[in-house]
Amino acid sequence: MTQVVSNGAKGRLTMDNLVIVDLGSNSVRMAINEIRPDKTFREVGRYKEDTRLSEGMGPEKKLQDAAIKRTLAALKHFRILYQDLPNLTVKAITTAAVRQASNQADFLERVQREVGLTFDVLSGDDEAYYDYLGVMNRLRVEDALMLDIGGASLEMVNIRSGKESNLISIPFGAVNLSEQFHLDDQINPADFFDATVFLRQRLQDIWWLGEAKTKPFILLGGANRSLARMSRRQQQVLHVEQIHGYQLTTHEVFRLFSGLLRKNHEQRKQISGLEPDRADIIVGGILPLVLLLQMLDSDRVIFSESGVREGIINAYLNQDYN
Incomplete structure (x- = not known):
């Protein structure tokens, strides 16, 4: 998982910024969160772009060029929004489309090269468990x-x-x-x-x-x-x-x-x-x-x-x- 930290040292009184980039099968989402010193957080930005990464994968489960280009464009746009934030940590996750893709390694290497993000490919059980944690925290x-x-x-x-x-x-x-x-x-x-x-x-x-x-x-x-x-x-x-x-x-x-x-x-x-x-x-x-x-x-x-x-x-x- 890529962690990006600004040049400034993290201070106890300074807000940290935690960015979650969530690359799904139909859309890519990003949430920017301020992490307070008491370990509570506040969401200060939420963004979504529909990229339909899983479109046309077919029985061979291959990510298609058009879908990859749409996804890369969205990730580059999101990077502009978070790259200058102070005290920054970026956590990038991806789920079913990349998890199933026969060309997963090539895709992830291209994302790393062009965007600078290393994605954590969640297993299906991990995805379900983090869903559960997110739900039970608020409902x-x-x-x-x-x-x-x-x-x-x-x-x-x-x-x-x-x-x-x-x-x-x-x-x-x-x-x-x-x-x-x-x-x-x-x-x-x-x-x-x-x-x-x-x-x-x-x-x-x-x-x-x-x-x-x-x-x-x-x-x-x-x-x-x-x-x-x-x-x-x-x-x-x-x-x-x-x-x-x-x-x-x-x-x-x-x-x-x-x-x-x-x-x-x-x-x-x-x-x-x-x-x-x-x-x-x-x-x-x-x-x-x-x-x-x-x-x-x-x-x-x-x-x-x-x-x-x-x-x-x-x-x-x-x-x-x-």
Whole structure:
């Protein structure tokens, strides 16, 4: 992991700056955090660029040139924003797309050469665990199923009595499901059926999921956040982006998903609260949630703005992440 420290010596009374660069399968995100002397922190900047790194990886799991160029451009832009901060530490993490990539080593070497960042490739279990740490730091729950649907993977954590009981990462998400089953535009019933059968078979193989039956879901990830924003727009709620702790009934999730299925790509791009560049992957991104809600007979979902980045900050402050 690259750590970048300014020339000035760190003083006890000087704020440290911790930057988390999170390279995901659909977007690259950055959070700039001020670390206080008492080891509390304050987020002072949050940035996101949609780069869709996992686009077109296909069965050979190869990162494509166009996606790599988009990602490098975003990382270079982010570097401009943080490189002159004093007392700086940068922690760069990447998840499913790079974790699965057959050309991972070439990609990471190019990022190091052109941007100066050395990425820590999180395992699926690590990603799920840091999600859990981030959620539990801000949402006090005793029993729930945490679900993070990303671009190329899905993480689940069974929370029992406030503790992580079981966790898993599965290598499918919004981008690769949408590509594999052609869920990007008008939905063909046969394609939708094939996607449903594929997902249900793989989810049924997870032995401990039965222990999460009837538990509420805690939702993370871009597709889930879009679902919350769509709901808040329809209800004309102020501060649409403030979704942390927001809840929906399972019935409302199903209603929103049904509306997505009835629209083609162009029509979905017009939905208030849904980012237009997510319109082609939103059905693939929400489908796992819908199936799990049915399988586990859960009655509601709770949205979390905290996730892997906040989990890493928490671990860093407790000296559990180097």
